[in-house]
Structure formats: C-alpha cells, structure tokens
Amino acid sequence: MTDAATPSALSISGLSKSFAGVRAIRDLSFEVPKGRATALIGPNGAGKTTVFNLVSGVYGVDHGRIVVNGTDVTGMPSRRRITTGIARSFQNIRLMPHLSVLENLLVGQQVRASSLGALLTPYRLIPNHRWKREAREALAEIGLAAYADETVGALPYGVRKRIDLVRATLAGATVLMLDEPAAGLNPSETNALRDHLKALVAQGVTLLVVEHDMHFVDSVCESVVVLNFGEKIAEGPLSQVRKDPKVREAYIGTDEED
Amino acid sequence: MSGYLTGVLVVLAFNVIAAYAVYLPLAAGQLNLGIAGFMAIGAYASAFLTNEYGVSMWLAIPVGSLLAGLMGVVIGIPVLRTHGIYLAMATFALGQVIAAVFLNLEVVGGAAGYPVTDYAPPVAVFWAAAGVVVLMLYISRTRFALCLTAVKSDATVADLLGVSVRGMQVAAFALGAAVAGFGGGFYAHHFNFIEAQHFNVLLSVFTVLYVLFGGTQTVWGPLVGATFFTLVPELLRASDQWRYAVFAAFIILFMAVRPQGLVTASLFRLFRRKVAP
Numbered sequence: 001m002t003d004a005a006t007p008s009a010l011s012i013s014g015l016s017k018s019f020a021g022v023r024a025i026r027d028l029s030f031e032v033p034k035g036r037a038t039a040l041i042g043p044n045g046a047g048k049t050t051v052f053n054l055v056s057g058v059y060g061v062d063h064g065r066i067v068v069n070g071t072d073v074t075g076m077p078s079r080r081r082i083t084t085g086i087a088r089s090f091q092n093i094r095l096m097p098h099l100s101v102l103e104n105l106l107v108g109q110q111v112r113a114s115s116l117g118a119l120l121t122p123y124r125l126i127p128n129h130r131w132k133r134e135a136r137e138a139l140a141e142i143g144l145a146a147y148a149d150e151t152v153g154a155l156p157y158g159v160r161k162r163i164d165l166v167r168a169t170l171a172g173a174t175v176l177m178l179d180e181p182a183a184g185l186n187p188s189e190t191n192a193l194r195d196h197l198k199a200l201v202a203q204g205v206t207l208l209v210v211e212h213d214m215h216f217v218d219s220v221c222e223s224v225v226v227l228n229f230g231e232k233i234a235e236g237p238l239s240q241v242r243k244d245p246k247v248r249e250a251y252i253g254t255d256e257e258d
Numbered sequence: 259m260s261g262y263l264t265g266v267l268v269v270l271a272f273n274v275i276a277a278y279a280v281y282l283p284l285a286a287g288q289l290n291l292g293i294a295g296f297m298a299i300g301a302y303a304s305a306f307l308t309n310e311y312g313v314s315m316w317l318a319i320p321v322g323s324l325l326a327g328l329m330g331v332v333i334g335i336p337v338l339r340t341h342g343i344y345l346a347m348a349t350f351a352l353g354q355v356i357a358a359v360f361l362n363l364e365v366v367g368g369a370a371g372y373p374v375t376d377y378a379p380p381v382a383v384f385w386a387a388a389g390v391v392v393l394m395l396y397i398s399r400t401r402f403a404l405c406l407t408a409v410k411s412d413a414t415v416a417d418l419l420g421v422s423v424r425g426m427q428v429a430a431f432a433l434g435a436a437v438a439g440f441g442g443g444f445y446a447h448h449f450n451f452i453e454a455q456h457f458n459v460l461l462s463v464f465t466v467l468y469v470l471f472g473g474t475q476t477v478w479g480p481l482v483g484a485t486f487f488t489l490v491p492e493l494l495r496a497s498d499q500w501r502y503a504v505f506a507a508f509i510i511l512f513m514a515v516r517p518q519g520l521v522t523a524s525l526f527r528l529f530r531r532k533v534a535p
Contacts, residue, residue, distance in 0.1 A: 056418055082420045096411035098475060098523060106401070107408045111420035113401060124399035131401075151524060171419055 006033035008067070009175045009206035010055065010086070015064030017054055017230075024050045025230040028064070032175070037197065037207040039217045039238070042227035043250055048210040049091065050230070052177050056088045057081050068175060082111045087173035091180050093160045097153030101144075101163055104152055105135035108167035138166050142196060158189030162196055175206045182216045194220055214238070226250070264380050268448065270488040271387035275441035276465040277472070277480035278394050282434035284466075284474045285403065286427050287410030288338065289346045291462050292353030293438050298457035299326040299356060300439025301446035302366050305374040308447070315376040319443035326439025330432030338427050353462050361454035371453035378447035386444045390437055391481060398477035406430055471512065473519020482521050 010032040017025040025047050032038045040048050053059045055066055057078030066074050068084040076084075095104050106123075109131055113119075123129040139145045144166075147159060155163070161181060168176055181197070182190050190213075197220050201207060211217050217224065217238060224241050226234040228250040234241045241247055276293065283290045304322030307313040313321075337348045366372045397403050408416040409426050417423050446452045464487070472483020490508065494501035512520065 058414065058418075079417045079420055079422060082418060088418065090415075094412055094415045096408060096415075098411065099407060103404060103407075106404055107416065107419055107421070110401075110405065110408075110416075114420060114422070119402040119405070120400050122396060122399035123401060149527075151527065167419075 006036065008032060009034040009069055010208060011065075011067040012051070012055070013065045013067075015051075015054060015066065016062045017050060017059060018062055023230055025054065028227070028230065028232055030225045030232055030235060032206055032208050034206050035201065035204050036223070037201050037209060037221040039209045039211055039221040039224040040227065041211065041214075041217065041224050042233075046227040046250075047230040048227055049179055051227070052088055052179055052210065055086065055177060082171055082173070085172060085174035086177070087168040087171050087175070088177040089161075089164050089168065089179055089181065091183070093157075093164050095152045095160055095164055095167070097151070099152060100149050101139065101152055101155070102132060102135050102148045104163065105138065105167055105170050106131055108170040109134070111171050135170065138170055139163075142166065142199075156189075158185050158192065161185065161189070161193060165196060165200070169200070169205075173205065175208070176200065177208045177210075179210045180212065181209060182211055182213045190216065266488065266492055268380050268383050270485060271383045272441055272445055273465070273468060273484040273488050274387045274481060275390050275437060275444070276461075277468045277484040278390050279434045279438035279441065280462075280465045280469045281394070281474065281477075281480040282397075282406075282430045282437065283427070284469055285410060286406040286430040287413075288427060288431065289466065290349045290431065290434060291346050291459070291466060292349035292351070292356070293434070293465055294457040294459065294461040295353035295356030296326045296330060296435040296438035297442035297445065297461070298360055298452075298454065299329055299435075300442030301452045301457070302360055302363075302372065302442075303439070304443035305372055305446040305452060306366055308376045309372075309374060315378060315443075315447050318376075319378075319440065319447065322443040323436045323440035326442070327432050327436030330435025331428060334428045334431035334435075338424065338431060350459060350462070353457075353459055357454045357457050360457070367453075369454070371451055372446075374446050374450045374452065376447050377450060378444055380448070383444050383448050386440065390440065394477050394480075402426075402429070403477075467509075470519060471509065473516075473521040475518065475523045476521050476526065479519050479521045483519070486520070 008031040013029045015025055015028040016023070028051070040051060042048055054061050057073070057076065061074060065072060068081070068086045071084045073081050073084055096107065113131065123131055136145060136148055139148055142162060144159060144162065147155060152160060152163065181193055185193060194216065197207060209217065209221055221238070223236055224238050225232060226241055226247050233246045233250060234244045276297065279296065280290060280293050300322040303325045304315065304318040307318035307321060308315050333352060337345065337352065340348050360366060361369055405416070405421050405426050408421055409423050413423050468483035468487045469480045471486065472481065473479035491501055491505050494504055
C-alpha cells in the first residue's frame, strides 16, 4: 500500500520473535514511508510495543530484517542504532526524573558528543556553552523555555511528553517511534502534542505511532498498519482499514473504539 | 596545629579520598564493597617500589594508583556484568580476596605487616585529599558525570540515546579504584606501616556508609558524609562511652529523615531559588 514514489525510512521484513515459545511477532513485514506519519494499531497484546523493542534493539530478533534509512540495523547493538536516525519514546515517559529539563536534553545530544574530548569538557563551567544554548533554543522553539531549569519529575505530564520529543529531536532522530503519545493527556495537552508532531513531520521527520485514540491517529497519521496476534492483518488509510472485516473482527469485544 | 587536631584532619583526609573512590561507581548506580582491596593494591604497590627499588614516593604513589586503576578495569569488565545485590557480593568477595593475597605474600611481610621507610607528612596528605576533591569537582562539571547519572537513572534509555553504558560503568569503577589506590599509597607512606588486616571489609562498609549518608546525587555528598563521620565522633568525646551509641542513633535518625542522603540536587535548587529573586 506504500506509495512507490516515497522511499522507506523504516523497512521491516519477515520479522519474527518468540518469548518462551509464545510467538509474539509472526513474519511481519511493512514499510514506513519517509517524512510521513504512520500509525501502528491493534488490540492489546497485538505486539505493537514488541515491534518497537525489536526495532530499537531492546530485544534481539529471531528472524527477519530491519532497515533504517537504508542501513540494516538487525544485528547492530542497540546503542549504535541511534546513529542511523531512529529513536523511540516509551509508554511511560522515560525521562530522568532527578535531572533538570536541560540536563535531560543534554543526554539526548550524547550521540553527537561522545568523543573523549566531549566527555571531559567541563561544559557546566562554561557560560552559555553551545550544548546548553542548543538545548535552550530547542525548548524556546516550542514555547517551553521557562521549564529549562526545572526538575523533570515535578513537571506536568503533558510537558514531560513534549520534552521527551525534544530530547529525541536533539539526538538527531529522523525516524521517531512513539508509544501511545496521547495517552493520559488532557484535551489542550493533546492539541499541543498534535501540533508538535505535525511540525516534526513538516520538518521531514518520519513518525511511527502506536496509539489507541483513533481521533488522534486520524488527525496525525496518513496511513495505518493493523496488528493482531503479532501478524499484520491490514494496512492503508484509516478510513479504508476501518471497513476491513478482519480489523472489525479483531476489535469486537476487545476495544471500546468505534 | 596541635598533634591531636592534625591527627584528626589526617584521618579526615583519608576518609574523604576513600569516600570519593566509592562515590564514582555509585554515581553510575554501582555499589563497590571491595574498595579496601584497591586501597591495599595502591598501598602495597607504592610501598614496595619505595622500599625495594628506592623509587621516590612522589612517583611510587601515582604508579600504585595507576595499578589499582588497571586492576579496576581488568576486574570491572567481568564483575560489572552482575547487578544489584550480586554486584555488591562480588565486590565484597573481591576485597576479601585481595586482602588475603597480601596477607600471604611474604615479599611484603605477610601477616607480620610491612614497614614503609619513606614518610609523607600531614601537609602532603592534605594536598592529596584536596587534589582528589578538585578532580571530582571538575569531573562533576563534565558530560562524563552527566552520562554516569543517566546510566544510574535509566540504563535502557541511556543506551538507546547512544551512551556506552558498559564503558561508563567500567570507567567509573576503574577511576574509583585508582582514587582508592591513591589514598592507599598516601596511607602507607604517612603511617609507615601497612598490614593486610587493615584493608578489611569493615573499612569498605564504613566508606560506603559515609557516601550514602552524605548523598550520591551531588559531588558534595561524599565530602559532607566523610566529614560528618570523622568529626562528629570526636565532638562527642565528652560523653565518652556513650558516644558511639549517640552517634549510631544520629545515623538512624538522619537516614529515616533523609534516605536520599544529606546533600541532594533538590536541596541546591531550593537554596538557589531562595537566594535568587
């Protein structure tokens, strides 16, 4: 269903993964076109988060290939994968709660500042060091400059979600996997997040979004991939996939969504 | 300076050095309960060099420190594969093994102990401790320290953001071992006598206690913890035989009130906010 003219930012082919004999992902293949937002949906336990864990390298794959921006990352250590431009968020925000917003963003820059010289630069003693400046500018761009020196753990949920996105942006992410970004947000926070994601797509960032809120999916993503029991059962624009009998069957009695 | 005061300050200096040796791996979330073993390596190696080869202690002590650091790398790589309580047990056993080796090493006196001829005066010990504090303050201002905190806070996310989790852990462990060896070298040359029994598990445990008490979130914690543990028992001398009971009660009280340690990042922020408008 992928537009042939658009190259893939993320390409998954023949992916399989079992946990203690339970086949969590079965021969899964799909493409995420570059510079677009794609949703990965399916009932609870369909294997959506497992896909993220396989692509980011938290788990090793049993079979199959994962290619990010033309680089095969299947056997690559998880730490190196960010160099290909892929980053992810977690369902529960995984910012470092005791650190300030600025420090969290500085950790995000690590992939671009990992030489010994960079590690031993006393940036905290240098006023307005370029790392700090860059992080402050990124915050200012989305109107969160006031939070720079706050401890992350004390901030509202919606703000933390967006700081998580800024951290990924500073890591140079061109392909961003988001695990339920809208979950737990109030309507105004959801709107702010939607605008933020649309701005990222406008900048050329590719999104792969796991989300249960179909209104959110509809407003952000151009196409969806539907998983059930670790298999792809449908793919295409949401309006079309919705009518698919297999999709309707997968959701009946398991989800309150329309 | 009176002899008594000098004696107390020398002990303080050694405790501060030891506390930072424990602090570095703890900053990356790893408990090293074998720090006394690395002090022993630095102490014995430097003493052996000055005694047997006539090497100046100004060279011998850094060499001893370097050897302890190298041992930290060699031992750290396999040992840091374990986590939590298993890592604590592995390093605990490691400290015992190192002490046992020196206890049986006849070339450095075995169980009879090892007299050391060169003498490091108190002022040298003070400078050594000051040097360690300055080094730690410097490190705390770098990205290396930020990475250690990231690894401690969430190793999975740190890894996905490109932080070399294992590299950081081994570096912190080895650097801590080198600092311990540095302190051990000065210990040997200040007291002019070392014995393997001194570098026992109690020394390691007490040092860990200073650091946990002072707090591991900021670089000031170990300094405050070591100072508190060195000076308060001295100040309580007036109450003589009760001082240890009073002191223990103090520790329990503080740990109950501030389990994250005395000095924390939020404390600094609170203070800054009150000072700034």
